[in-house]
Amino acid sequence: MTAPVHETAVRATGVLADFNTSGVLAVADVNVAVSIAQLCREPSPDNTLALALTVRALRGGSVCLDLTSVAEDGFDVEEALVDTAALPWPEPGRWLQGLRESPMVRVEPTADADAPAPSGGGVGTGPDDDEPRPLRLLGSRLYLDRYFEHEESVRSQLLRRRRATPPGVDLDRVEALLDRLFDRADLATDEPNWQRIAAANSVLNWVSVVAGGPGTGKTTTVAKVLASLQALHEGRLRITLAAPTGKAAARLEEAVRAESARLPEDLRAPLSGLTATTLHRVLGWRPESRTRFRHDAAHPLPWDVIVLDEMSMVSLPMMARLLEATRSGTRVILVGDPDQLTSVEAGAVMADVTHADSNRQPVPVDDPRWRALLHVHADDRQPSPRRTTPLATDGRVGAASNGTPGALSGGTTDPAPAGAPGALSAGRSRIPDLQPVAAAGSAPAQGTAAEGPGETVPPSMSAVVRGVVELTHTWRFGHEIGALARAVRAGDAEAALAVLRAGGDHVGWVEADLSETDPVAFPELRAVVQRTGRSVVDRAREGDAAGAVSAMEQHRVLCAHRAGPFGVARWSHTVEEWLREEVPGYGEEGEWYLGRPLLVTANDPEIGLYNGDTGVVVDTPRGAQAAFARGQQPTIHPLIHLDAVQSVHAMTVHKAQGSQFGEVTFVLPPLESALLTRELLYTAVTRARERVEIIGTEDALRQAIQRPVNRASGLRQRL
Numbered sequence: 001m002t003a004p005v006h007e008t009a010v011r012a013t014g015v016l017a018d019f020n021t022s023g024v025l026a027v028a029d030v031n032v033a034v035s036i037a038q039l040c041r042e043p044s045p046d047n048t049l050a051l052a053l054t055v056r057a058l059r060g061g062s063v064c065l066d067l068t069s070v071a072e073d074g075f076d077v078e079e080a081l082v083d084t085a086a087l088p089w090p091e092p093g094r095w096l097q098g099l100r101e102s103p104m105v106r107v108e109p110t111a112d113a114d115a116p117a118p119s120g121g122g123v124g125t126g127p128d129d130d131e132p133r134p135l136r137l138l139g140s141r142l143y144l145d146r147y148f149e150h151e152e153s154v155r156s157q158l159l160r161r162r163r164a165t166p167p168g169v170d171l172d173r174v175e176a177l178l179d180r181l182f183d184r185a186d187l188a189t190d191e192p193n194w195q196r197i198a199a200a201n202s203v204l205n206w207v208s209v210v211a212g213g214p215g216t217g218k219t220t221t222v223a224k225v226l227a228s229l230q231a232l233h234e235g236r237l238r239i240t241l242a243a244p245t246g247k248a249a250a251r252l253e254e255a256v257r258a259e260s261a262r263l264p265e266d267l268r269a270p271l272s273g274l275t276a277t278t279l280h281r282v283l284g285w286r287p288e289s290r291t292r293f294r295h296d297a298a299h300p301l302p303w304d305v306i307v308l309d310e311m312s313m314v315s316l317p318m319m320a321r322l323l324e325a326t327r328s329g330t331r332v333i334l335v336g337d338p339d340q341l342t343s344v345e346a347g348a349v350m351a352d353v354t355h356a357d358s359n360r361q362p363v364p365v366d367d368p369r370w371r372a373l374l375h376v377h378a379d380d381r382q383p384s385p386r387r388t389t390p391l392a393t394d395g396r397v398g399a400a401s402n403g404t405p406g407a408l409s410g411g412t413t414d415p416a417p418a419g420a421p422g423a424l425s426a427g428r429s430r431i432p433d434l435q436p437v438a439a440a441g442s443a444p445a446q447g448t449a450a451e452g453p454g455e456t457v458p459p460s461m462s463a464v465v466r467g468v469v470e471l472t473h474t475w476r477f478g479h480e481i482g483a484l485a486r487a488v489r490a491g492d493a494e495a496a497l498a499v500l501r502a503g504g505d506h507v508g509w510v511e512a513d514l515s516e517t518d519p520v521a522f523p524e525l526r527a528v529v530q531r532t533g534r535s536v537v538d539r540a541r542e543g544d545a546a547g548a549v550s551a552m553e554q555h556r557v558l559c560a561h562r563a564g565p566f567g568v569a570r571w572s573h574t575v576e577e578w579l580r581e582e583v584p585g586y587g588e589e590g591e592w593y594l595g596r597p598l599l600v601t602a603n604d605p606e607i608g609l610y611n612g613d614t615g616v617v618v619d620t621p622r623g624a625q626a627a628f629a630r631g632q633q634p635t636i637h638p639l640i641h642l643d644a645v646q647s648v649h650a651m652t653v654h655k656a657q658g659s660q661f662g663e664v665t666f667v668l669p670p671l672e673s674a675l676l677t678r679e680l681l682y683t684a685v686t687r688a689r690e691r692v693e694i695i696g697t698e699d700a701l702r703q704a705i706q707r708p709v710n711r712a713s714g715l716r717q718r719l
């Protein structure tokens with residue numbers, strides 16, 4: 001294989017030219033960096049290189065560049081990993097010192113990095129001069145100024161809300177409401193009711209995070225939170241439901257409606273008019289500006305409660321915009337799956353917030369938030385056994401050390417003194433292990449509930465007290481898809497391969513190298529494609545829009561790449577060929593043939609269609625029109641309104657985020673692909689409701705599971 005030839009920038013010289021010709025820096029990175037360096041009279045090529053690499057990092061979704069690890073990070077060039085060991089990296093210490101003295105850089109005082117920010121989401125102090133400086137240096141992390149401000153804004157807004165006096169609620173009423181809404185019917189005796197704990201957190205905090213994979217009950221929990229809040233506030237709260245895409249918003253609205261229909265009549269009624277919309281719409285999208293919205297700090301949003309679903313797809317700049325436009329007296333409930341692929345734009349806010357370093361820091365037992373949580377989970381009427389074995393200390397709330405979702409980390413139980421502080425909830429396992437952790441040097445508090453100075457809440461509850469609960473019990477697919485997803489998420493390649501090798505009704509693995517194998521070799525895939533494709537066309541020709549949309553979601557081929565043997569283009573072509581063979585007259589009516597599956601490729605808020613929405617051309621009394629999934633009934637759009645659509649016979653995993661399909665065939669990228677990551681595989685697997693089939697080699701599977709996405713950001717450390 002010959003090495004690819006990369007476009008070289010005319011302005012690249014010295015070290016910039018070396019990075020440019022290797023393909024690590026694109027022409028645009030070099031040109032931006034050289035222009036800014038000239039404007040700032042920056043004499044150092046190494047500093048200009050750091051700027052160019054920061055611009056490049058942003059393109060890859062990182063918020064900043066960590067100068068101490070950048071040389072070891074994998075770089076992808078045209079979706080393949082390149083070996084950067086031979087490049088002339090500056091020595092990190094000297095590089096950092098040079099940047100501290102650079103006219104392009106404002107140095108942030110690291111000592112203040114975790115201090116509460118001044119009001120207004122402001123940034124830290126820099127050099128005395130007022131000269132605009134395009135870069136910020138915080139420790140070893142280099143940011144473009146604007147992205148530092150986004151990160152600082154999100155950090156300060158979250159911390160301010162966390163440190164504010166919590167919302168005033170009657171804790172006895174909260175407890176009574178949670179008692180009505182949550183039962184333990186389907187939980188094992190010793191399994192804590194994490195949904196109840198998550199709900200309590202969302203009621204008791206200004207900002208809360210309900211994290212979890214598909215089917216773990218996030219929406220169910222949110223519906224119950226909203227019902228509780230309305231009951232506590234006599235139905236007067238103004239609530240909005242938001243999601244990053246139109247499709248995700250439609251799913252959220254439908255799911256909240258379905259879950260609230262199961263609630264007791266008096267609690268359900270105040271939720272009847274709830275609708276979900278896109279985050280852009282909530283903020284007041286303005287066609288003339290991509291970055292400015294109608295709502296901002298000066299024109300805050302009117303809502304008392306904002307639920308933001310599919311948080312993993314929300315970028316850092318959008319999160320900053322939302323929090324800046326949110327009044328301090330608004331509850332913000334962030335919902336999503338931190339293990340999924342991150343937003344297309346920079347940042348990994350959901351993962352950073354869920355796994356923030358501070359979530360592992362000890363919390364004193366007299367923390368009022370912990371006290372409130374104990375209160376609403378108290379059941380001192382029922383003294384009962386309590387645990388003495390410590391909880392899992394990996395910071396993963398709800399996960400057991402043995403990997404069993406939602407289970408505690410095994411162990412014996414001892415009787416606890418009834419009514420003693422800290423023994424409150426054990427009767428119904430509402431909160432696991434309430435036994436405080438003794439301060440260093442003092443005797444361990446085994447089997448006692450006494451609290452002394454310096455004692456802290458159990459380590460696995462630290463994140464909970466900070467408003468973060470991760471649900472891990474899967475209620476939807478209790479079969480092999482769940483087991484596979486858990487193994488991938490845990491980075492356990494052996495367990496994942498065991499599930500795949502065992503096969504069964506819900507998972508399958510075709511061990512094949514696609515650079516050598518023709519799709520013709522996959523008769524089972526061909527059969528699924530032809531069966532679902534025929535069903536789509538039949539429904540579309542009959543004018544059954546809902547049937548066609550639902551048939552379309554029965555099966556989807558997902559790829560990581562767009563081009564090449566593993567890419568969407570090749571697989572779309574193959575699927576189309578198979579459909580032509582199967583369905584008489586397929587695609588012969590011209591561009592807008594009945595049954596043509598459509599993918600929206602750009603947001604169009606004016607007609608309510610968003611990038612990633614899928615639909616199908618169907619027959620209607622007004623001729624051929626396009627139907628798109630929206631709740632129970634699809635929306636119908638005249639074809640003339642569709643500006644940015646393409647056929648979707650196969651799609652990228654990124655585009656499929658926020659959607660689920662009956663069956664998924666995932667074309668695993670090759671070993672050398674930079675896209676081959678744990679999050680990619682996890683996201684692909686969890687798009688399937690009933691069956692997932694993976695096509696790829698064992699080596700590629702192992703590589704994916706062992707390589708988590710590494711997006712540089714300071715948020716995780718600084719929250």
Ligand SMILES: Nc1ncnc2c1ncn2[C@@H]1O[C@H](COP(=O)(O)OP(=O)(O)OP(=O)(O)O)[C@@H](O)[C@H]1O
Nearest residue numbers: 186212213214215216217218219220221255475476
């Ligand atoms: N505690 C529970 N007991 C029994 N069934 C439950 C429980 N919680 C949720 N479910 C059911 O599990 C299914 C999935 O729940 P839900 O839609 O709330 O999950 P989710 O995490 O929001 O999923 P997704 O991310 O895919 O939207 C629903 O059918 C719901 O009724």
